[in-house]
Amino acid sequence: MQTHMPIGYKMVDGKIQIDKEKSKTVKKIYSEYLKGKSLLAIAKELSEKEVPNANNKTNWTHGAIGRILENIKYMGDEVYPKLIDNATFDKVQIKRKQKENQLGRTAQPNSMKNQSLFANKIFCGECGEPYRKYTEHSGKASEKSRWKCKKYIFKNRVLCRNLFYTDEELKLVFISAVNQLIKNQRLLDKPHKKELAKMSKELLAIENQIHKLEEDEKFSSQELADLIFKRAELTYSTSKVDDYEVQTQKIKELLIGQNQLTEFDVELFKGMIDKITIYQDGKVETQFINGLKICEILEYKRKDEKNGYSKKDSGNHTATNEI
Ligand SMILES: [Zn+2]
Structure with missing residues (x-):
């Protein structure tokens, strides 16, 4: 067959x-x-x-x-x-x-669009700057593109020494994070239910206290003012949890019937990833649109890059014109 x-x-x-x-x-x-x-x-x-x-x-x-x-x-x-x-x-x-x-997905080499997939999605955990894609040996057989912190070179000096990653490595980080989520979808459920229950309980208690003070006509008391302030804060937090729920629902819909990924999936990436943060110790943190973070330590990366900051490397990241 x-x-x-x-x-x-x-x-x-x-x-x-x-x-x-x-x-x-x-x-x-x-x-x-x-x-x-x-x-x-x-x-x-x-x-x-x-x-x-x-x-x-x-x-x-x-x-x-x-x-x-x-x-x-x-x-x-x-x-x-x-x-x-x-x-x-x-x-x-x-x-x-x-x-x-x-959706700006068309990959065109050497244009801004080439940056699009990971543009504004990859961040430096050391200095907070976004990552940019740098192409070395542009147009030659040895051409190589890697994502580096925007502050990697600043005013002709190496400023941020955070790690470099290729598109392929970043794709693998995403695949691994999504597969962990597919394997354990309860990661999407647990935190907010507890949190919401606790908050609504607290909110109810505050409402009761406010009501009581109002009944006693203590309208100008500091206590009432404090409680009203607290209520506003809690209502705000609750709406944030509601947002969490909306975003979580979007992720769940994308994961319906989804098996473990074996290759990168653009739609899933665009639909569920907020950002990926890179740290110098090899830790990579994938943050989903609902705020859920999945971390991974890329040990091999850390060892590689420790020896990787040669002069050749630091000077070659800008585009060169050959005439
Ligand atoms: Zn940086």
């Missing part, structure tokens, strides 16, 4: 044919997407309706939908019968490209 056959096809007598039932799902995905539904919304709907995917499972991810929408086999070739007409396929590709551009 073919393992990489896309959904919508089946093997009959050694020949690939259209699977009538599953091809309907493929066509529906294409038409729903053109109607304006997001990958996530389509995945959610299919999961909820328990529509079977290629492996006859009913957990659909936005990633799987994305792969279906870009699989050129659906237009037909020597092996695969045509399932989607060229015009529909092209419309979908154009639409995806437009969306990508809106």
Whole structure:
């Protein structure tokens, strides 16, 4: 049995044919997407309706939908019968490209957009500055890009000695943090419930005290003023916890049906990461949009970079023009 056959096809007598039932799902995905539904919304709907995917499972991810929408086999070739007409396929590709551009995701080497994925997402835990991507040996075979603290070089001097990371290393940090979260989704539930319960209890007690003072007509007492101030503070904190809940819900929706990541996922990164903070001792802290932080110590990194600050390294990070 073919393992990489896309959904919508089946093997009959050694020949690939259209699977009538599953091809309907493929066509529906294409038409729903053109109607304006997001990958996530389509995945959610299919999961909820328990529509079977290629492996006859009913957990659909936005990633799987994305792969279906870009699989050129659906237009037909020597092996695969045509399932989607060229015009529909092209419309979908154009639409995806437009969306990508809106989100500023298009990777263009040596432009500001090249910075976009991690731009303003990576921060220096030592001096608080954002990380910037620096390209060395631009245009040569030895070209190498790494993320370094913005204050790494300041006024021609090495100022911040925090660690450097490549795109790939940062992607691995993200994958590892998300996988920990997928493995232990209770990380998303525990803290706020307790916190909220405690706060609402406290708020109720303060309300009662205020009410009592008002009943006794002690309107100008310092005690009442203090209590009203405290109530305002608590109400503010409670609204922050509510926000935590909203953000947590967004993360949970993105994780529905999500298996352990084996590769980087742009949509997940954009949808759930607030920032990644780099520390000089090799600690890397991934902070999710709801404030949850997952830390990792990259020991290998620390050893590597201790010897890494050679003169050659510090002088070469700016773009050079060769004439
Ligand atoms: Zn720094």
